[in-house]
Amino acid sequence: MEIKDIIKPENLIYTKTKNMTDKPLSYCPGCGHGTAHNITMEVVEEMGITEDTIGVAPVGCSVLAYEFMNIDMTQAAHGRAPAVATGIKRVYPDKFVFTYQGDGDLAAIGGNETLHACNRGENIVIIFVNNGIYGMTGGQMAPTTLDGMKTSTSPYGREIETMGSPLKMTELIAQLPGVYYVTRQAVHTPQAVRKAKKAIRKAFEIQRDKKGLAFVEIVSNCNSGWKMEPVKANEWMVEHMFPYFPIGDIKVNGKLK
Amino acid sequence: MADIKLMKGNEAIAEAAIRAGCDAYFGYPITPQSEVIEYLMMERPEDRTGMVVLQAESEIAAINMVYGAAGAGKKAMTSSSSPGISLKQEGISYIAGSELPAVIVNVVRGGPGLGTIQPSQADYFQTTKGGGHGDYRMYVLAPASVQEMVDFVDDAFEIAFKYRNPVMILSDGIIGQMMEKVELPPQKPRLSDKEIEERYGDWATIGKRKNRERNIITSLDLDPYKQEAHNHKLQEKYRLMQENELRYEMIDCDDADYIIVAYGSSARISQKAMNLAREKGYKVGIFRLITLFPFPSKPLNELAGRVKGFLAVEMSSGQMIEDVKLAIEGKAKAEHFGRYGGVVHSPEEVLEALENQIIKG
Numbered sequence: 001m002e003i004k005d006i007i008k009p010e011n012l013i014y015t016k017t018k019n020m021t022d023k024p025l026s027y028c029p030g031c032g033h034g035t036a037h038n039i040t041m042e043v044v045e046e047m048g049i050t051e052d053t054i055g056v057a058p059v060g061c062s063v064l065a066y067e068f069m070n071i072d073m074t075q076a077a078h079g080r081a082p083a084v085a086t087g088i089k090r091v092y093p094d095k096f097v098f099t100y101q102g103d104g105d106l107a108a109i110g111g112n113e114t115l116h117a118c119n120r121g122e123n124i125v126i127i128f129v130n131n132g133i134y135g136m137t138g139g140q141m142a143p144t145t146l147d148g149m150k151t152s153t154s155p156y157g158r159e160i161e162t163m164g165s166p167l168k169m170t171e172l173i174a175q176l177p178g179v180y181y182v183t184r185q186a187v188h189t190p191q192a193v194r195k196a197k198k199a200i201r202k203a204f205e206i207q208r209d210k211k212g213l214a215f216v217e218i219v220s221n222c223n224s225g226w227k228m229e230p231v232k233a234n235e236w237m238v239e240h241m242f243p244y245f246p247i248g249d250i251k252v253n254g255k256l257k
Numbered sequence: 258m259a260d261i262k263l264m265k266g267n268e269a270i271a272e273a274a275i276r277a278g279c280d281a282y283f284g285y286p287i288t289p290q291s292e293v294i295e296y297l298m299m300e301r302p303e304d305r306t307g308m309v310v311l312q313a314e315s316e317i318a319a320i321n322m323v324y325g326a327a328g329a330g331k332k333a334m335t336s337s338s339s340p341g342i343s344l345k346q347e348g349i350s351y352i353a354g355s356e357l358p359a360v361i362v363n364v365v366r367g368g369p370g371l372g373t374i375q376p377s378q379a380d381y382f383q384t385t386k387g388g389g390h391g392d393y394r395m396y397v398l399a400p401a402s403v404q405e406m407v408d409f410v411d412d413a414f415e416i417a418f419k420y421r422n423p424v425m426i427l428s429d430g431i432i433g434q435m436m437e438k439v440e441l442p443p444q445k446p447r448l449s450d451k452e453i454e455e456r457y458g459d460w461a462t463i464g465k466r467k468n469r470e471r472n473i474i475t476s477l478d479l480d481p482y483k484q485e486a487h488n489h490k491l492q493e494k495y496r497l498m499q500e501n502e503l504r505y506e507m508i509d510c511d512d513a514d515y516i517i518v519a520y521g522s523s524a525r526i527s528q529k530a531m532n533l534a535r536e537k538g539y540k541v542g543i544f545r546l547i548t549l550f551p552f553p554s555k556p557l558n559e560l561a562g563r564v565k566g567f568l569a570v571e572m573s574s575g576q577m578i579e580d581v582k583l584a585i586e587g588k589a590k591a592e593h594f595g596r597y598g599g600v601v602h603s604p605e606e607v608l609e610a611l612e613n614q615i616i617k618g
Contacts, residue, residue, distance in 0.1 A: 050464075050465060051464045051465060051466055051467065052464040053464055053465075054329070054462045054463065054464060056325070057475075063477065064477075066471075066473045066475065070465070070471055071464075071465050071471055072462035072463065072464055072465045072471050072472045072473070073462060073471065073472075073473050073474070074324075074325060074328045074462050074473075074474040074475070075355075075473070075474065075475035075476070075477055076321065076324070076325075076351075077321060077324075077347055077348060077351050080317065080318070080321035080324075080348070083313065083317070083318040083319075083321035083322050083324075083325070084321050084322070084324055084325035084328075085325060086311070086318075086322050086325065087281070087283065087321065087322035087323060087324060087325025087326035087327075087328075087329070087333065088325040088326060088328065088329045088462070089325075090281060090309045090311060090322070090326065091280050091281050091309060091326045091329050091331045091333070092329055092463060095463065095464055096464075112314055112315060112317075112318070113314070113317075113318055113321070115314075116313075116314035116318065
């Protein structure tokens with residue numbers, strides 16, 4: 001049987017979601033962003049909420065998320081996505097609004113906006129991709145950069161004494177009553193992708209049911225910034241990132257685990 | 258029957274926002290404009306019109322909430338005073354770059370830095386020359402009475418949506434805090450999604466419908482040639498504003514030998530100074546700027562051909578005077594007078610400056 005005999009609509013068992021555009025992703029090969037985009041957009045399509053969903057893109061590697069996500073999107077100033085999402089959600093409380101942010105955007109420059117949107121219990125979804133580094137600007141230290149980790153602004157390794165400890169923003173916001181669901185996931189294996197997608201689905205369902213803020217952290221890699229081959233970067237992530245940023249649910253149904 | 262009330266400028270602008278059919282106000286307290294959000298919280302416009310009022314965690318968050326709501330096609334507004342407006346500059350630049358309609362109120366106080374809570378007009382440069390980064394302009398309305406605090410809100414939203422551009426109402430601590438009789442306009446209904454689309458087009462991010470491409474609100478274009486083209490489009494918009502939306506008032510300028518150029522509170526104070534001058538036999542008129550951008554260069558230049566001198570009166574060390582001088586191209590003498598840092602000049606001081614710097618000078 002030739003390939004042209006196989007590629008027929010009746011044999012189709014998986015297709016790319018219509019919620020992703022055909023534009024080639026600008027992310028580095030091996031980066032987790034593409035998968036995180038894809039599962040988010042699959043969830044939006046599967047829930048049938050494409051026409052009612054507005055995404056907010058950050059500043060960072062995913063600044064161009066609106067080029068890839070085939071939905072209405074607003075690009076926010078650095079760190080301000082939760083405030084922008086608040087503005088949209090407050091005037092359209094029945095629409096689905098989510099932010100998609102990296103660690104520099106969400107935990108450093110946007111720390112205040114994140115904290116207060118969470119504390120108000122804005123009925124939005126926050127997707128937080130944490131790779132412990134500033135990828136877009138060329139590998140500088142992020143608030144989530146691990147102890148001793150080398151970056152271009154911590155060339156001798158992060159020194160806790162002078163640079164502070166890696167910030168567990170997710171655990172921090174989980175303390176707030178307005179936050180209903182907090183989970184930390186990853187997208188480095190098919191099994192992890194399935195779990196992450198389930199978590200994102202749950203987050204959007206919480207928004208649909210108007211229960212409060214849902215927060216999904218995705219611990220990811222940055223092979224370019226970490227200066228590793230993709231496979232090695234994933235191994236390093238499992239070995240070093242996961243112990244400090246453990247995968248799993250942190251808060252479910254408004255209760256800390 | 259006319260709806261007439263005695264109101265503070267800050268309260269009046271808040272009530273006018275509700276009546277203009279504003280959809281959302283996001284603010285953060287700062288003296289001397291906290292009455293805006295206090296009035297709105299007390300008034301509960303959510304019950305009256307469905308208008309959203311939210312106290313943000315900072316001025317930065319407030320302007321970004323405006324950015325989000327404006328991007329969703331809604332009439333969104335924020336207000337603050339000088340130090341808070343400085344914090345909003347990033348957001349204002351994004352709003353201008355992304356071509357969103359928004360109304361921002363600045364009840365100016367003395368600076369720089371934390372300065373003072375007393376009135377000032379020292380934010381003229383920040384307001385008219387950019388403030389935030391990049392080549393952009395706000396349309397700027399300068400009310401000189403509590404009545405204009407009311408009237409300019411609806412005007413501001415109309416211009417903001419017509420040009421998809423941020424509009425600033427540049428008030429000051431005097432207008433914000435003083436009480437005057439105002440006639441309030443009737444309630445304008447808030448627009449429905451359909452009305453917004455019919456009136457202003459289908460550009461807002463409210464969810465991608467099947468019959469159109471996705472809408473994107475962004476100021477980013479990494480391609481410099483595209484970014485330049487985008488800038489050309491913005492400049493064309495500003496040119497159209499200059500051509501069609503210029504506003505000013507000429508008081509007793511017809512026979513005048515000397516012109517006081519002023520806006521806002523200084524225009525009110527100068528009016529008394531003008532009366533005192535006329536009692537002394539000097540033919541003095543007032544050129545009151547209503548829009549600070551666009552700036553009335555042409556009418557000022559025409560005046561310059563037939564008067565002896567201009568006195569630019571502003572509560573700053575001399576900011577608007579630069580634009581006056583550019584406008585009149587050296588055709589007549591132009592000097593600046595103003596108290597500043599929170600000090601308000603008296604009509605007598607203005608008259609004295611007029612006599613010493615222009616008439617006898």
